[in-house]
Amino acid sequence: MGTSLRGGAFRKSNDVRLIVTTIMGMVFGYFIGVSFPSVSLSKIALPSSLISSFDMGFNDDHRATRSFPENLGSGSTPVTPKIYVPTNPRGAESLPPGIVVAETDLYLRRLWGEPSEDLKRKPKYLVTFTVGLNQRNNINQAVKKFSDEFQILLFHYDGKTTEWDQFEWSQRAIHVSARKQTKWWYAKRFLHPDVIAAYEYIFIWDEDLGVEHFNADKYIALVKKHGLEISQPGLEPNNGLTWQMTKRLGNKEVHKDTQEKPGWCSDPHLPPCAAFVEIMAPVFSREAWRCVWHMIQNDLVHGWGLDFALRRCVDPAHEKIGVVDSQWIVHQVIPSLGSQGESDNGKAPWQGHKPEKLCGSRYVIDAKVSGRSFRIALQMQTSHIFHKSSTSILDYDHVNCFVYFFVSPHIP
Structure with a gap:
């Protein structure tokens, strides 16, 4: 009898101990759980093969919630599994990595044929001019200075495009038209870095440049030789010159600094004594343009002041920004969009x-x-x-x- 009572008491004691242990374990687990940040499946980087398997399995069990294109207008918000893919660009996180195309180009393609046969020519550099028809002969002379390695892109501020077909090269050029806009307006809207990623260097030039002493292939060779990420040709000293930095030096291939008037430069490595080119004929590397494009404001018109800020896109700026002296141009200072195309006594509004x-x-x-x-x-x-x-x-x-x-x- 005594043994039976002791056995019952022992079992009762074990039961109480089990219950207490269970409760303590639950409390301990709760505090452990709340002490760590929540882990969302959408933030876990998984191998693409595992992602595909998970995506298929998820959708097999939840076909009613899968986001098919035909469900987009049904009035209910479609649900898709959100899996973070670090290789995808912003806006394409929910797409399978294998079909994401982040960049494009300006190569002209045929309307038929195999894609592999489509591109007989892939220019390595991009040249843009913002033009009006009145300067067509000047632009024609300029285009002839660029070989087949350069893609020509014309921005038309006067709305006239078909008239340029008188030039044979116009058939291969790209034409974009919007009335009374400047090159920075075009650049912000049509020269996104992901659109022109195929080009190593981008020329963003005005239409009033004399190029008799300029050769584009030699210019590119000098830019690469001297490691220039942002550059421009030297300017003829007697025509349209504002800054000493952009003045052509006859005894050099390239220069990266200069002397200005006393007190104009707080630091010899800062504009306008160094790290400086003007906005009439800048040339950007692909990497530098990716930064400069983001710096261009949507309402930037003539671009005044942008030349002083370009240095923020390369480092060290005083080494990677320079003027190519041996390939030089003449700034003709012909009024085009200044005062909406009207001159003041034969001069552009800013001249002098x-x-x-x-x-x-x-x-x-x-x-x-x-x-x-x-x-x-x-x-x-x-x-x-x-x-x-x-x-x-x-x-x-x-x-x-x-x-x-x-x-x-x-x-x-």
């Missing part, structure tokens, strides 16, 4: 105006003079760029600023 150096931390600038408006482009080494056409008070601590005054009677 030199930058003024202003020192101090506060400037009051009256942009209304004798009933004529002046456009002000403030160029600062902080790369802050803005335009004004009325009386402005500029309150800045930075003393290294340059203010351009451009006469333009048509600005309201």
Whole structure:
């Protein structure tokens, strides 16, 4: 009898111990669980083979929730498994990696035939001109300086495109037309880095450039030789020259720095004494353009001030930005979109105006003079760029600023 009672008490004690242990285990497990961040399946990088297997298995068991194209307009939000694929670009995370195409090109393709037979010619470089028909002969001379290694792309600000078919090369060129827009407007919208990734160098040039002393193949060879990521040809000293940095030096292949007026350069490695090219005829490497494109604002018009900010896209800028002297051009300063194509006494609205150096931390600038408006482009080494056409008070601590005054009677 005593043995039976002791056995029952022993079993009861074990049961209580088991219950207590179970409860303690559950509490311990709960605290362990909440002490670690939640792990989402959508953030787990899985091998593509496993992803495919999982995707198929998931959809086999949940066919009612799979996102088929025909379900997109049904009124209910389709559900798809979201698996993070680190190799996919933004916006394509939910696509199988094998079908994702992140980049494209501007190669012209036939309307028939095998894709492998489609491209007989793959240019390595891209040249863009923003043009009006009045400058067709000048552009024709310029295009002849570029070999078949260069793809020609014309941006037409006057809406006239078919008239260019008088030139044989126009049949192979790409034509984009939008009235009264500048090259930076076109560049932001049509020269996305993923669109022009096939080209090693991108020329973004004005239409009023004389190229008698320029050879594009030799220019590219010098750019590669001297490691220039951002460059331009040297400018003929007597034509349209604003900065000493872009002046052609007759005894050099390339130069990367210069001497400006006393006090204009706070540092010999900074613009306008180094790390500087102008915006009339810049040439960018593929890698540099990927950065510069993002820096171009949607409302950037003439591009004033962008030249001072280009240095932010290469490092070290004073070594990778330079001017090619032995392949040089002439800036003809022909008015095109300045004042909507109208000249002032035969000159472009900005011609003949030199930058003024202003020192101090506060400037009051009256942009209304004798009933004529002046456009002000403030160029600062902080790369802050803005335009004004009325009386402005500029309150800045930075003393290294340059203010351009451009006469333009048509600005309201």
